[in-house]
Amino acid sequence: MIYSIPMESFALVIFGITSNLAQIKLIPALYDMEEKNLLPADMTILGIARREMSDQTLKEYVHKVLHLENVHHQHEIKEDIFSKLCKRLKYLSGEIQDPALYKKLQNYLKHDNRIYYLATYPDLYHYIFENLQKYKLNLQNSGWVRLMIEKPIGSDLPSAKALNQLLLKYFTEDQIYRLDHYLGKETLQNILTFRFANDIFEPLVNKDFVDHIQITATEDFGIGRRGGYYDQVGSLKDVGQNHQLQMLAFATMDAPSRFTNEAVTKERIKILKSLVPMPNKVVFGQYEGYNKEPNVDSNSTTDTYYALKTFIKNDRFKDVPIYIRAGKKLKQYVTEISLVFKNPVNRLFKNLKSGDEPNILVYRIQPNEGVVLKILTKLPGHGVKLQPEYMQYCYRIDPHTHFVPDPYERLLVDTIRGDQTFFNDAQEVEAQWAFTDPLSKVRGKPIIYKVGSWGPKEADQLIEADGRKWLEPSMEFCRI
Numbered sequence: 001m002i003y004s005i006p007m008e009s010f011a012l013v014i015f016g017i018t019s020n021l022a023q024i025k026l027i028p029a030l031y032d033m034e035e036k037n038l039l040p041a042d043m044t045i046l047g048i049a050r051r052e053m054s055d056q057t058l059k060e061y062v063h064k065v066l067h068l069e070n071v072h073h074q075h076e077i078k079e080d081i082f083s084k085l086c087k088r089l090k091y092l093s094g095e096i097q098d099p100a101l102y103k104k105l106q107n108y109l110k111h112d113n114r115i116y117y118l119a120t121y122p123d124l125y126h127y128i129f130e131n132l133q134k135y136k137l138n139l140q141n142s143g144w145v146r147l148m149i150e151k152p153i154g155s156d157l158p159s160a161k162a163l164n165q166l167l168l169k170y171f172t173e174d175q176i177y178r179l180d181h182y183l184g185k186e187t188l189q190n191i192l193t194f195r196f197a198n199d200i201f202e203p204l205v206n207k208d209f210v211d212h213i214q215i216t217a218t219e220d221f222g223i224g225r226r227g228g229y230y231d232q233v234g235s236l237k238d239v240g241q242n243h244q245l246q247m248l249a250f251a252t253m254d255a256p257s258r259f260t261n262e263a264v265t266k267e268r269i270k271i272l273k274s275l276v277p278m279p280n281k282v283v284f285g286q287y288e289g290y291n292k293e294p295n296v297d298s299n300s301t302t303d304t305y306y307a308l309k310t311f312i313k314n315d316r317f318k319d320v321p322i323y324i325r326a327g328k329k330l331k332q333y334v335t336e337i338s339l340v341f342k343n344p345v346n347r348l349f350k351n352l353k354s355g356d357e358p359n360i361l362v363y364r365i366q367p368n369e370g371v372v373l374k375i376l377t378k379l380p381g382h383g384v385k386l387q388p389e390y391m392q393y394c395y396r397i398d399p400h401t402h403f404v405p406d407p408y409e410r411l412l413v414d415t416i417r418g419d420q421t422f423f424n425d426a427q428e429v430e431a432q433w434a435f436t437d438p439l440s441k442v443r444g445k446p447i448i449y450k451v452g453s454w455g456p457k458e459a460d461q462l463i464e465a466d467g468r469k470w471l472e473p474s475m476e477f478c479r480i
């Protein structure tokens with residue numbers, strides 16, 4: 001086992017056990033944790049939803065979920081592991097708004113240590129908090145109580161502040177685990193190790209050596225059946241405000257004084273608060289046919305693509321432009337951060353073919369996960385011919401070994417351990433909204449782009465106006 005997890009008994013209460021989130025993320029993560037012996041012997045999983053089900057029906061439901069095709073499990077579900085997981089499963093049906101549900105919950109909960117996981121609609125949160133308090137279920141009298149709450153925290157800065165204030169009425173900050181599952185990704189966490197456990201690159205990550213930074217999070221698929229949710233949100237709020245800003249923070253933050261929650265979060269926040277919103281440097285797009293997707297308004301102006309330029313207002317990255325883009329139904333499925341280095345004017349081989357290509361450090365979050373450095377090498381043979389190549393560290397050596405734990409597994413384990421390093425605190429979320437709110441306000445009508453393209457040409461013009469261009473993400477490295 002990799003971690004030393006305190007194997008104290010506890011109850012995990014999932015509000016919304018039948019949610020899409022529980023199906024595709026939580027239940028598979030819990031199965032994996034069972035398989036890896038990461039769950040203490042005396043741990044109960046109590047699922048709550050409206051529909052009538054017995055404990056037995058819940059078990060059958062979980063069995064079905066684990067065998068769904070779209071669930072991340074590529075590996076076999078072992079019946080003995082499933083039976084172990086089943087012993088923990090309990091179900092309580094009821095309306096979240098109804099105090100009677102909490103009365104029943106009080107009788108059910110035998111554990112002093114509790115995690116409440118909110119896998120339900122944000123409109124219902126306040127009923128949960130009020131009723132937990134009413135029945136003293138939020139108190140940490142003889143154990144710990146922790147709350148896991150999903151992004152989005154609010155839909156803009158005022159609503160995020162209101163939700164944070166509401167949370168603090170019932171819980172203390174050290175009980176609140178705000179999830180952005182990107183923070184649970186090994187590929188993101190490894191950025192900190194790569195930067196701060198090795199000292200050779202860190203002196204180069206600043207305005208003297210870095211020409212610009214690009215962050216890309218593109219998908220080659222559309223919104224699927226999530227129209228009802230997505231149409232209210234759009235790409236900037238769905239992935240820009242949270243995942244991509246966190247990626248930027250990991251790649252540019254200063255070294256924390258120690259590897260603790262307080263020190264790491266402090267450095268992330270410093271970056272997020274230094275970001276300069278540029279409402280005249282943002283492009284919003286929508287893929288052709290989006291407004292005919294199920295549960296989408298036929299006149300929808302929701303963005304399925306955005307591209308922006310920003311700067312970090314600090315001395316280290318003064319005048320280093322940062323370009324960020326994300327979208328759906330684009331040419332490629334890829335998430336990465338690229339630091340494009342400056343070319344020295346006196347580079348020896350600059351007059352050769354490819355001789356003026358920059359070195360690029362790529363943190364590839366997915367797919368072909370890795371950290372790679374694009375360099376120029378000598379093509380073997382007589383004379384000097386240059387060839388761009390990748391020096392690479394790759395993650396998935398064998399896709400059938402579960403070498404990279406799922407982010408939900410990581411974050412559940414961290415919550416059990418009481419480690420908030422890879423969760424957002426209130427200030428962090430608010431700094432993210434403070435950056436994106438001025439951009440959302442200028443959205444207007446998005447530009448329609450072709451399915452399978454790289455997005456609207458206006459996004460190309462945004463970066464080309466500075467004499468740069470979007471990088472074509474390479475699939476040449478870390479191939480399985």
Ligand SMILES: NC(=O)c1ccc[n+]([C@@H]2O[C@H](COP(=O)([O-])OP(=O)(O)OC[C@H]3O[C@@H](n4cnc5c(N)ncnc54)[C@H](OP(=O)(O)O)[C@@H]3O)[C@@H](O)[C@H]2O)c1
Binds near residue numbers: 019021050118124
């Ligand atoms: N889905 C994702 O991929 C995803 C990703 C990131 C974050 N999130 C966040 O995760 C949360 C859940 O989203 P989701 O899309 O997974 O939700 P969902 O599929 O619509 O599920 C909602 C859940 O809440 C339960 N529920 C609804 N109203 C209730 C009530 N009045 N009383 C008791 N239970 C009630 C439902 O139970 P019944 O089945 O009995 O109605 C169901 O289990 C949201 O905060 C969302 O923003 C979701």
